[in-house]
Structure formats: C-alpha cells, structure tokens
Amino acid sequence: MKVLVTGGAGFIGSHLMRKLQAEGAEAVALDNLSVGRRENLPEGIDLAEIDVLGEDLNRVVANGNFDAIVHLAGQTMVGASIDDPAHDAEQNILGTIRVLEAARQSGVSRVIFASTAASYGDVTEAELPIKEAHKLAPMSFYGLSKVTVEQYLELYHRIFGLDYVVLRFANVYGERQGDGGEGGVISIFTKNIAAGQAITIFGDGEQTRDFVYAGDIAAGIWAALHTTTPNAAYNLSTQTETSLRELVNILSNIAGRRIEPKYGPERPGDIYKSMLSNGRARRGLGWKPVVSLEEGLRRTYEYFVSKG
Numbered sequence: 001m002k003v004l005v006t007g008g009a010g011f012i013g014s015h016l017m018r019k020l021q022a023e024g025a026e027a028v029a030l031d032n033l034s035v036g037r038r039e040n041l042p043e044g045i046d047l048a049e050i051d052v053l054g055e056d057l058n059r060v061v062a063n064g065n066f067d068a069i070v071h072l073a074g075q076t077m078v079g080a081s082i083d084d085p086a087h088d089a090e091q092n093i094l095g096t097i098r099v100l101e102a103a104r105q106s107g108v109s110r111v112i113f114a115s116t117a118a119s120y121g122d123v124t125e126a127e128l129p130i131k132e133a134h135k136l137a138p139m140s141f142y143g144l145s146k147v148t149v150e151q152y153l154e155l156y157h158r159i160f161g162l163d164y165v166v167l168r169f170a171n172v173y174g175e176r177q178g179d180g181g182e183g184g185v186i187s188i189f190t191k192n193i194a195a196g197q198a199i200t201i202f203g204d205g206e207q208t209r210d211f212v213y214a215g216d217i218a219a220g221i222w223a224a225l226h227t228t229t230p231n232a233a234y235n236l237s238t239q240t241e242t243s244l245r246e247l248v249n250i251l252s253n254i255a256g257r258r259i260e261p262k263y264g265p266e267r268p269g270d271i272y273k274s275m276l277s278n279g280r281a282r283r284g285l286g287w288k289p290v291v292s293l294e295e296g297l298r299r300t301y302e303y304f305v306s307k308g
Helices: 011-022 057-064 078-083 085-106 141-160 184-194 214-226 244-255 279-284 293-306
Strands: 002-006 026-030 046-048 068-071 110-116 163-169 171-173 200-202 211-213 232-236 262-264
Touching (some): 002 057, 026 057, 085 110, 085 141, 184 293, 211 214, 244 293
Parallel strands (some): 002 026, 002 068, 163 232
C-alpha cells in the first residue's frame, strides 16, 4: 500500500509515519513545515515540502500513484478559528477540497479525514459518551469547518465514488505535540511542569476531556485504511472522562511533586464536558486504545524533560 499523509511532519503525522513504516507501507509525508518539523519524521520517510493550497499538490498526487491519502493538515486551534474564521475556512475547508480534487483526478481510492470531537459541541452529561449518530452542533468555527468537510466527503463519495473514512478524534496527546490543537492542554502542562514553570487552568477545573494517546490514533488510522466498512464516521477515543483537576493530579505523581495550578477565566468556544463512545470503531475498524493515560502522560512528560 502506498499512502500520502498531509501534515505528515506534524504531531499526529509523526506517530502515523512510524506506524506506516513499521507495517511496511510505502508512505510519503506532505507538509509545508509551517507547524510540522522535518526532524519529527523517522529515517527513511520521503517528505514533499509543499502546501495543500499550493500549485504543486496535483502534481505530487498524480505522480505518486497513491492508494490512499490521510488528510491531517489543517488549522487545529479553536481559539484561532474564532479570532480568524476566514483563515480557518481557507485552511480546513478549501485545503481539503484541494486534496479531494487531487485524489479524484488521480484515481486515489480512499481518503482518511481527521475530524474532531468539537463537531458535537457541548452536550449534557446524560448524553455521554457521545455516539457518532449524535447531532453535530459545533461551538467554534474550527468544529464547523470539520463538519463542513465531512459533508463534502459524503458528496464526493456519492457523486464521484471516492471512498472515505471520517475519524473524529477525541483529545489527542503525546510526544512531539505543540501547544495548539485540542489535546494541547497536556502538551502545555507537561512542557511547563518539566521546565519547573506554573500551569493555568481556564475554568473551574471540572471540565472533562477524553484524552487519547497519539500512538493509538495512528493505529486507528491504519485500521481505517483497511476497513471493509468505509464511508462512515468513527470516533477514536478511550471512552473515559478525565477532568483537568484529575489530569494535574496524575501529572503530579509522574513528576514526583505537588503541582498547584493557577486558574483563569473560561475561554469562548471551549466545551465543558466531552467523552466519545468508541463502540463503532471497535466493531467497524477492529480498533481499541491500548495505552493508558498514565503511561501516555509518562511518555509525554519524559519527552519534554529530554528536550530540556
């Protein structure tokens, strides 16, 4: 199998490229390196240093003879989408359309799309864990752009026959993560704790997230490349709620010292409670998370310690 990964030098991409390499797939990373880093890629991975909005995209896809494209590239920050909705739409909607057009014109058989828990918006505790059939009601332009792309994928399949798999990620974290994105709170916290700096919780600390390790996400993408039930959306999650207070307690144990966070005001667009059901992914992808939160946090913390 030959796979092109947009955003391949980014955080999740760096985990996926290692998974593809380990499975013996022929993988190429496509990244403009605005956020991704060449050093994130393992040895032996080819990098096409271009932008999905650039003129060279069609040439790379046409010449690559790819079986599938995993589309990870895009704007990933809720706050940034609210500050600049036009930029978010350009990166996440127009950028994806460019990828879909390149795939369609070049005979790519399947596109895997990185969607998000933010597609669901805020829900009541009684509605947790959220299933894929739940109404999509994003609270940010970031979530809205992802929902819009999901609709484009459905139409591309219906009109052009292009197969797709939508993967709605819970809050992804792990090594090589930057400070942005939905799981960025773990990156920020672990980086600051490793450096002996203070951390800040925005809100009361009781807001919850479903934190899933990036290596498990990579395994889910690999499963999506091979599933016999495409053209559907799947949550990739642990189906476990963790509050930010609980997160700080676990990090205190890992760091071996008591951490007392500061508190700030809630931020617009932030979801209060989040936990995704993963039953459909277990059945349709044959996937389940295997890395515990404690183990994943330990790996992430040790990574930032090693970076000084």
